[in-house]
Amino acid sequence: MLCVTDRMKLIHTKGTQGIRGHTILFVVIGLLITETSTQAANSTDEELLNLKLRLNTWKNRYRVLCNKYSELAANSSAPVINCTGCPDGWFQVGDQCFLLTRDVRVDWQASKKKCAEIGSHLAILTSKEQHEALENERMRTRVAYTDFWIGLTDVENEGDWKWVDNSMLKTPFWNTLKSEPDNNQSGGEEGEDCAVVDSKSQSWYDVPCSFLYHRVCQMDAIPLQ
Template sequence: MLNSEPSAELPGSQQQAAGGSKVTAERVAVVVLLAAAVIAFGYTRHKYHQTTEHLQKLIDENAAMRKNITKTRCEVMTVQKPCPQPPAEPCGKCQEGWEQNGPQCYYFSTDQLTWEQARERCRRDGGALVKIESEDEQSFLMHTLRDKMVEKEDRFWIGLTDSVTEGTWLWTDGTPLNKSLTFWGKGQPDNLKGENADGQDCVRMGEISRSGLKWWFDKSCTAPQKRICEKSAETGR
């Protein structure tokens, strides 16, 4: 009679089978977890983009609404309270015989006097020998003189002199000449002493044939010349 003994291989086979099943279950669990993580990440990413797009849409709508409110408010304010117009400035006028340029009046004489006499006559008429303070003013005087000069030496005194200190040019109000704003003719001032031992200490302007703004020439203060007087325009009524 054969002995029925338990097979020695059975327990090992069962252990191997059980071990294989455990490994397979762990792998399945890992795969499931990874799949769940991927799905969760994808869902979160999708929701993030949706939230971002929604937020940007709200921002754009808010900006458009604020712009529309501001525009509407400005329109309402304009209708309810229009901007006040600046008050009209009083008009200036010059007395008869004087010519106006902006707020200033100018008198161009026809008689000839020495520089000191011309200065005193301008004072007596309520003004002063002209003080030229801009290119625009020089241009106005130049173009006006073109219509009044009949010969080359027909020139006009202006209020500039260096009779106090040679080479230091002063206007009649005592202010020094701005060296960056001068209109000397070519080679001027030359202080020639041919007609007066004291030289040429006063300034006249005018040159029929010359172009540009360089119309100043020094001259002996005792030479008779025409004059340009200047004063502020009176307030119109």
């Protein structure tokens, strides 16, 4: 029979072995979790790469087919298709590309400059389709704010609203329910000489040009090569 001392030693040995066994088990489980996570990450990366390759393949096929269609349509009564595209992050309406910015809010003049720096200009919105596309893009990208600078101002002559390309305003989308534009003097003696679009209501407001907003930039869509 085992004496008390021997029993204590045996219990201690079994306890130590048990702790070591649990420790080894936890290490093995940790390694398995790490390996599984790594495999999942690698699997996701491979899937994204494959999807990107497939997307590029379909883009090339679309380019070839679109150009071929345009060549044939030119000699028939078929409707013409613009074989154009937009850079990543931009959305397309007809033959125009638009960009909702997410960087810092700046005044109208600074916004005009920032659009020019990326080869574009503040947006010239002339149709309901463009306004609807703008709001759809805001919702799709989950942008919380709704007011954006557009390329419209009457800073040269009060009431004569012009676009940044110096063309006169022909199709207005002012918020007439709030009597816009109202040139409210609350923003300062200079009044409200620049326009913002409220993408949610798809209408415009005149505000002081010194106010700070995000902006909508615009440029011609790029022909597919």
